[in-house]
Amino acid sequence: MTEVLLRVENLHVYVGETQIIHGITLEIKRGEIHAIMGRNGAGKSTLANVIMGHPAYEITDGTIHYKGEDINEMEVFERARAGMFLSFQYPAAIPGVQVGTFLRKSVASVRGEAPSPREFRKELNEAMKQLDMDKSFLSRYVNDGFSGGEKKRLEILQMLMLQPDMALLDETDSGLDIDALRIVAEGINAVAEHTGCLIITHYQRLLDLVKPDVVHVLIDGKIVESGGPELAVKLEQEGYDWVDALA
Amino acid sequence: MTQEAQDAVGDYKYGFHDPESATIRFDKGLSEQVVRDISELKEEPEWMTEIRVKAYHHFMEREMPTWGNCESLQSIDFDNVTYFLRSSDKTEKDWDDVPDDIKRTFDRLGIPEAEQKWLGGVTAQYESEAVYHSIREDLEEQGVLFLDMDSGLKEYPEIVRKYFGTVVPHTDNKFSALNTAVWSGGSFIYVPKGVHVEMPVQAYFRINAKNMGQFERTLIIADEGSSIHYVEGCTAPTYSTDSLHSAVVELIAMEGAKIRYSTVQNWSANVYNLVTKRGVAHKNATVEWVDGNIGSKLTMKYPAVLLKGEGAHAEVISVAYAGEGQHQDAGAKVHHLAPNTTSSILSKSISKNGGRSSYRGMLQVTPKASGCRSKVVCDALMLDEDSRSDTYPTMEIGNASADLEHEASVSKVSGDQLFYLMSRGHTEEEAMGMIVNGFFEPFTRELPMEYAVELNRLLELEMEGSIG
Ligand SMILES: Nc1ncnc2c1ncn2[C@@H]1O[C@H](COP(=O)(O)OP(=O)(O)OP(=O)(O)O)[C@@H](O)[C@H]1O
Ligand SMILES: [Mg+2]
Numbered sequence: 001m002t003e004v005l006l007r008v009e010n011l012h013v014y015v016g017e018t019q020i021i022h023g024i025t026l027e028i029k030r031g032e033i034h035a036i037m038g039r040n041g042a043g044k045s046t047l048a049n050v051i052m053g054h055p056a057y058e059i060t061d062g063t064i065h066y067k068g069e070d071i072n073e074m075e076v077f078e079r080a081r082a083g084m085f086l087s088f089q090y091p092a093a094i095p096g097v098q099v100g101t102f103l104r105k106s107v108a109s110v111r112g113e114a115p116s117p118r119e120f121r122k123e124l125n126e127a128m129k130q131l132d133m134d135k136s137f138l139s140r141y142v143n144d145g146f147s148g149g150e151k152k153r154l155e156i157l158q159m160l161m162l163q164p165d166m167a168l169l170d171e172t173d174s175g176l177d178i179d180a181l182r183i184v185a186e187g188i189n190a191v192a193e194h195t196g197c198l199i200i201t202h203y204q205r206l207l208d209l210v211k212p213d214v215v216h217v218l219i220d221g222k223i224v225e226s227g228g229p230e231l232a233v234k235l236e237q238e239g240y241d242w243v244d245a246l247a
Numbered sequence: 248m249t250q251e252a253q254d255a256v257g258d259y260k261y262g263f264h265d266p267e268s269a270t271i272r273f274d275k276g277l278s279e280q281v282v283r284d285i286s287e288l289k290e291e292p293e294w295m296t297e298i299r300v301k302a303y304h305h306f307m308e309r310e311m312p313t314w315g316n317c318e319s320l321q322s323i324d325f326d327n328v329t330y331f332l333r334s335s336d337k338t339e340k341d342w343d344d345v346p347d348d349i350k351r352t353f354d355r356l357g358i359p360e361a362e363q364k365w366l367g368g369v370t371a372q373y374e375s376e377a378v379y380h381s382i383r384e385d386l387e388e389q390g391v392l393f394l395d396m397d398s399g400l401k402e403y404p405e406i407v408r409k410y411f412g413t414v415v416p417h418t419d420n421k422f423s424a425l426n427t428a429v430w431s432g433g434s435f436i437y438v439p440k441g442v443h444v445e446m447p448v449q450a451y452f453r454i455n456a457k458n459m460g461q462f463e464r465t466l467i468i469a470d471e472g473s474s475i476h477y478v479e480g481c482t483a484p485t486y487s488t489d490s491l492h493s494a495v496v497e498l499i500a501m502e503g504a505k506i507r508y509s510t511v512q513n514w515s516a517n518v519y520n521l522v523t524k525r526g527v528a529h530k531n532a533t534v535e536w537v538d539g540n541i542g543s544k545l546t547m548k549y550p551a552v553l554l555k556g557e558g559a560h561a562e563v564i565s566v567a568y569a570g571e572g573q574h575q576d577a578g579a580k581v582h583h584l585a586p587n588t589t590s591s592i593l594s595k596s597i598s599k600n601g602g603r604s605s606y607r608g609m610l611q612v613t614p615k616a617s618g619c620r621s622k623v624v625c626d627a628l629m630l631d632e633d634s635r636s637d638t639y640p641t642m643e644i645g646n647a648s649a650d651l652e653h654e655a656s657v658s659k660v661s662g663d664q665l666f667y668l669m670s671r672g673h674t675e676e677e678a679m680g681m682i683v684n685g686f687f688e689p690f691t692r693e694l695p696m697e698y699a700v701e702l703n704r705l706l707e708l709e710m711e712g713s714i715g
Contacts, residue, residue: 052670056662076669077677085670092667096685102671105681109672141685158671 002029004068005166005196006051011062013043013050013221020046022221023062028196030165035199035207035232038218039240044200045089047218048168051198052086053079066166081110085164087155089171089200093143099154100124100138103161110162127160130190132183148175156187166196173206185209204236217243276326279303282428285330289397289431292404295411302417302427309421315547315607316576323519328491330429330462391444391475392437396464399435406437410468414497414525414553423523426462426495433463433494438473438504447476447509447695465496469504469532476507478695480539490544491519498526500534502556507535511698513705514543516572522548530556530585537693538565540575541705549607551580554588554616561590566690569602569634570709578639580609583619583649592623595687598634599709606655607639614645625655628686630679680707 006028013021020043028034036044050057051064053076064071071079094102103124108114115123128135131153143151152172159167169188173181188197188210199210207215207229215231216223217240224246225231235243282303286296311320386393392403400407417427438444469475492514500506506526514520520543526534536550552561567575581590596604606625627636638655660682668678684691684703691699 049666052666054666075674076666077672077674080670080672088667088670090663092661092663094664094668094682094685096688097681102681105677106671106673109677141688162671 002031004029005066006198007063007065008047008051009063009065011047011050011064012060013046014058014060015046015056019060020057020221021050024218024221024223025062026198026216026223028166028198030196031193032214033192033197033199033210033212035201035212035215036218037201037215037232037235042218043221044218045170046221048086048170048198048200051168052076052084077109080162081112083165085159085162085167087152087159087167087169087172089174091143091151091155093141093146095141095144097142098139099142102142103138103158106158107161123161127157130160130183131157131187132179133157149177149180152176152184153180156184159191160187163191164195166198167191168198168200170200171202172199173201173203181206182209204232207232217246219243219246275329277303277306277328277330277429281330285429285431291400292408294408295400298412298417299428299430302424303429305417306421306424306428309424312420312422312547314549316545316574316605319545319574320519320521320547323491325491386444386448389442389444390439391442392435393448394435396433396435396466397431399466403435403437406468407435407466410466410497410499412497414499414527415495415523419523422493422521423495426464426493426523430462430464430495433465433496434467434477434479435465436467436475436477438467438469438475440470441472442470443473444475447478449478449695461492463494465494466499467497467506467508468499469501469506471501472503473501474505476509478509478698480511480513490517492521493519494522494524496522496524498524498534500526500528500532500559502530503532504529505533505535507537508550509537509694509698511539511541511694511702512543512546513541514546516542516544516570518543520546520548522546524548525551525553525580526561527553527555528559528561528588531558532556533560533562535562536565536579537690538563538577539690539694539702540566540577541568541702541709542570543573543575545574545576547576549578549580549609551582551609552590553582553584554590555584557585557587559585559588561588563590563592563594564690564693565594566687567594567596567604568706568709569596569598569604571600571602573602575602575604576607577605578607578609581611581621582609583612583616583621586616587618588616589619590621592621593689594623594625595628595690596626596636597628597630597683597686598636599630601631601633601635603635603637605637605639607641609641609643610651611643612646612649612651616646617648619646619648620650622652623654626686627655627657628683629657629659630683676710677707679710683707683710 004027008024008026011021011024024047038044046057053074066082066084104120107120133153143154152175155172172184176184185206201207212229215227215229217225224243279300282299283296286299311317394402412427415423417424467477498506498508524536528534534552538550540546540548550563554561561581563579565577565579567577569575575596578594579592581592592608594606596606598604604627608623610621610623612619625638629636636657640653660679664682665675665678668681669675683706691702
């Protein structure tokens, strides 16, 4: 039986006085790709952030289990070290910190030991080649002055380097040109086989390249419909009006 | 701690290693006689004695400075300072007397035991004198003079006499007067015409234990078309029971010469660090100050450049880190005295746990200095609500053709940055450390490698235990 990596049950989330997630249940196994689609403001990023442990959100009901354990008390960095990864919709800039240094330190933190410089360089070279990234990236400051597409590429580079068990990809496809989309999709496919993936996207075009097992439609903080890849096609053609009736 | 132990702590920084010298200790407080005794003990020429005495009288009469955090200066008790001491290496301090938190920091910084003892004042001499000597030999082959200031005065009195006090006269301010009266230690460097010293010259404890002092005095002269990069200080906490440190640094860059002077200082939290640093840049010359201040109770330091010759350039890059109970009052002063001179000032400060950092700057353009350009950038990063940061820029612009830019920003560490870094496996403290190191990076990258690495580690340590 395939391992259940992530289990979200009846999740209710507030920010301040406002409820954003209204009871979500979701189960992702290793090797599965789940896509989440939904209108702007539906709560997609909130869901991803809450799973990663963002301190701004309060879980008022429900649970999140990762690898069979309730992770409610786990800190963000502990989740990362346990193999969870979030590709950000809006990655933060860290001025003055070079990408190369940042990657080395992150790999060391997540793996629990610093990789040998030689080994690390080899891995990094391969990953960058796979993503068609220039070496000059390494001496730039993390996301500082990056274009939208460059930021997303860096997120995927981190995913390749950190080798997560559970990847949450929040609009990783937005801002990418056509070539970059293909390259990033290949990057996701490269890890998807042995990883659980939760992909948040607005567009069918990514799902043409990365085949989801399940597509969920999120409306006002609730999953109102789940189905196979054909659901994404239908959304692309008909928009969200028809699902409103389900909400 | 015993009085003897305290004296020994003071002693290591004077860098007197005469094995045959007996313990000589002056009583606390200052008088003309003390000044004369210091000069006599050092067997100085008559003219130096007279400069000291003149400076002493000026010090006694001079008001406290009005530039800087002047209220805090009132609490300095000049009568309770020992102005000179000299003792044999035998009066070493006990390692047990060095405070535990300082020892811990040494360990965390990975400083070798011998150096730890030196920094803690347990040994007065650090063994790598040999390294210093071999570097000195290299320099000597190029005709470069590099000595401690006391030896410089002994061996090259005519050069010292010509330049001493020409950039920072004793009448400049109360503390430059004090330094002139009682100075000891510091470096003396002369670079001959056209000589480029490739390696940074370090007055680092690792190389030259004689260098640091309570009232050190440094004089660097780069003759026409020459260049030198001088580095002083150290990132490890310099533990001191002397509460008053008042140095003077004078730089002279002749036509087409370039001097870069880099400093990283980390005094213990009881120290008043009041330093007058000033350089003169003649025609087409460059003077650069790279200045990092961590620690101390109050630092007042405004590296200055007098752009005296046409086409001269000044560069000041400084960082300050103010933690609990600390005030870093730092900045820069640039005086455009000649046409087509340019300057660039970058100041970065971090305040944490109620610390306060201030940028205090002076930019002057005289009427005859046409076609000048200057850019000033001040960035402050606040790590919590209790901390404080302020900017006091002063401008005196006497020539309308000047092209001036001034940017100032105050920022906070954002929750988004922390969440991003923590989602990559870093603890909150590690994340803070990365953000802080990144903020200082424009400074750190200017430092020699080993200083940069140590400074980063030190800041990471500073972030530990600070988050609640
Ligand atoms: N930290 C927060 N503080 C206040 N409101 C928030 C916060 N996070 C989310 N919200 C609100 O919750 C709602 C859902 O936001 P979320 O970012 O999850 O939407 P989304 O589905 O990812 O939208 P998009 O497709 O535009 O990325 C929005 O109305 C948003 O303004
Ligand atoms: Mg979103």
